[in-house]
Amino acid sequence: MDKLIITGPSQLKGKIRVSSSKNSSLPIMVATLLSENIVTINNLPKLRDVSTMLKLLKNLGAEIEEKDDGKVVFNTCKLNSYEANYEMVKTMRASFLVIGPLLARYGKASVSLPGGCAIGARSIDIHLDGLAKLGAEIDLRGGYVHASAKKLKGAEILLSFPSVGATENLMMCASLAEGTTVIKNAAREPEIIDLANFINKMGGHVYGAGTSDITIEGVKSIRTEVDYIDYNVIPDRIEASTYIIAGIITNSHIVVENVITKHMDAIFDVLKNMGANFKIISPEKNINNAHANENDIVEIFPRVEGVELKGIHVDTAPYPGFPTDVQAQLMALALSANSPSVITEHIFENRFMHVPELNRMGANILLKGNSAFIEGNTKLTAAPVMCTDLRASAALILAALVAECETEICRVYHLDRGYEFIDRKLTNLNVLVKRVPGGPF
Numbered sequence: 001m002d003k004l005i006i007t008g009p010s011q012l013k014g015k016i017r018v019s020s021s022k023n024s025s026l027p028i029m030v031a032t033l034l035s036e037n038i039v040t041i042n043n044l045p046k047l048r049d050v051s052t053m054l055k056l057l058k059n060l061g062a063e064i065e066e067k068d069d070g071k072v073v074f075n076t077c078k079l080n081s082y083e084a085n086y087e088m089v090k091t092m093r094a095s096f097l098v099i100g101p102l103l104a105r106y107g108k109a110s111v112s113l114p115g116g117c118a119i120g121a122r123s124i125d126i127h128l129d130g131l132a133k134l135g136a137e138i139d140l141r142g143g144y145v146h147a148s149a150k151k152l153k154g155a156e157i158l159l160s161f162p163s164v165g166a167t168e169n170l171m172m173c174a175s176l177a178e179g180t181t182v183i184k185n186a187a188r189e190p191e192i193i194d195l196a197n198f199i200n201k202m203g204g205h206v207y208g209a210g211t212s213d214i215t216i217e218g219v220k221s222i223r224t225e226v227d228y229i230d231y232n233v234i235p236d237r238i239e240a241s242t243y244i245i246a247g248i249i250t251n252s253h254i255v256v257e258n259v260i261t262k263h264m265d266a267i268f269d270v271l272k273n274m275g276a277n278f279k280i281i282s283p284e285k286n287i288n289n290a291h292a293n294e295n296d297i298v299e300i301f302p303r304v305e306g307v308e309l310k311g312i313h314v315d316t317a318p319y320p321g322f323p324t325d326v327q328a329q330l331m332a333l334a335l336s337a338n339s340p341s342v343i344t345e346h347i348f349e350n351r352f353m354h355v356p357e358l359n360r361m362g363a364n365i366l367l368k369g370n371s372a373f374i375e376g377n378t379k380l381t382a383a384p385v386m387c388t389d390l391r392a393s394a395a396l397i398l399a400a401l402v403a404e405c406e407t408e409i410c411r412v413y414h415l416d417r418g419y420e421f422i423d424r425k426l427t428n429l430n431v432l433v434k435r436v437p438g439g440p441f
């Protein structure tokens with residue numbers, strides 16, 4: 001398993017471009033299972049999770065062509081399997097999303113119970129309750145969910161929690177159910193809107209994505225008269241946040257391009273309250289911008305002399321609240337504030353696996369229930385540390401940027417799941433980073 005070795009403290013400079021959203025790309029790739037047309041996705045990020053999903057779709061019989069220019073063409077007109085096996089699903093929870101579209105298109109699906117990041121129970125009851133409301137019979141046997149339906153019928157489905165995955169699964173499944181489905185208490189994340197836009201572009205009818213009530217008018221088949229369907233996935237707001245925090249934590253001047261800043265209001269509010277110095281440049285203000293459809297740019301500046309970062313109290317929440325996927329990175333930043341912080345995690349149990357690792361680097365973070373009490377003014381020192389899940393790993397990278405000497409970060413495959421070209425992007429930002437092929441651990 002590869003290691004990253006980062007020599008700190010780093011002074012960042014330069015610009016980087018944010019990649020396409022992992023959390024949009026995965027459900028969008030799954031949604032190609034609904035289509036009776038050939039579909040091209042223009043900008044999938046080169047990530048381990050994307051490769052895993054490509055493999056899963058190929059196993060189901062999808063014909064997939066990865067072009068030299070980065071476009072990926074999906075032909076799911078003829079599939080030959082309705083089963084997503086344990087080997088596939090255990091490495092990535094998002095694999096479970098195939099159950100909705102497979103069931104809708106072929107009347108049956110067998111999908112292994114999911115694995116993925118080791119961050120709590122992450123059950124699938126909300127997915128299964130919703131599929132049952134649409135008329136599916138669900139049978140749990142041998143570690144698999146076997147779902148079948150002679151006919152799926154639209155229904156009103158009230159989610160007990162606005163689960164992102166369940167909202168996506170049900171939106172896809174209901175797109176081919178007879179009649180109208182209303183998902184109440186739906187997740188409102190930008191990735192949900194992206195998926196709805198994609199389904200609609202393929203010929204589906206999803207309305208209200210981005211609000212708590214999503215209406216889906218079922219259709220007999222998802223197809224369009226247009227020969228060529230292509231789609232651009234939105235930029236990754238979590239990757240953007242991570243690099244923006246990298247600029248702030250190192251008190252550097254950097255530019256982060258390709259950001260949809262309106263997806264990140266809660267994050268910018270917290271960073272502003274902490275005293276971070278940054279500017280958002282929208283395309284019309286950005287006169288150097290040659291691209292018509294360009295997104296925003298975020299420029300991070302060193303703090304004005306004498307201004308220090310302040311501690312914060314933050315609670316994670318479903319969108320539009322502060323995202324759980326930036327909790328670990330924010331905690332790394334809070335270590336350099338001039339006063340204590342409290343961060344409370346409300347989405348996942350056990351999403352504090354970065355805490356013992358940060359403490360090994362000299363942090364003083366105390367966990368009580370689902371809250372972390374973080375002492376500020378911490379001088380971090382390098383230590384060998386281990387990635388445990390995707391976002392925990394991002395926090396370790398941020399800590400390594402400010403720690404003296406060489407921090408050795410093991411098990412970087414977690415990072416490779418969600419951060420495209422991370423070593424190259426850090427190098428471009430003037431970070432001394434090298435990847436060392438590791439042994440089995």
Ligand code: UD1
Nearest residue numbers: 023094121122123124125126127163164165166325347348
């Ligand atoms: C997605 C994101 C992940 C993000 C999370 C919350 C992808 C690929 N992953 O994960 O990065 O951290 O949203 O923003 O998009 N739950 C249940 N029963 C269910 C479903 C969920 O109890 O049937 C619970 C989970 O255990 C968890 C919480 O609900 O505690 C949130 O889960 P969910 O919103 O479904 O997250 P994911 O879709 O897995």
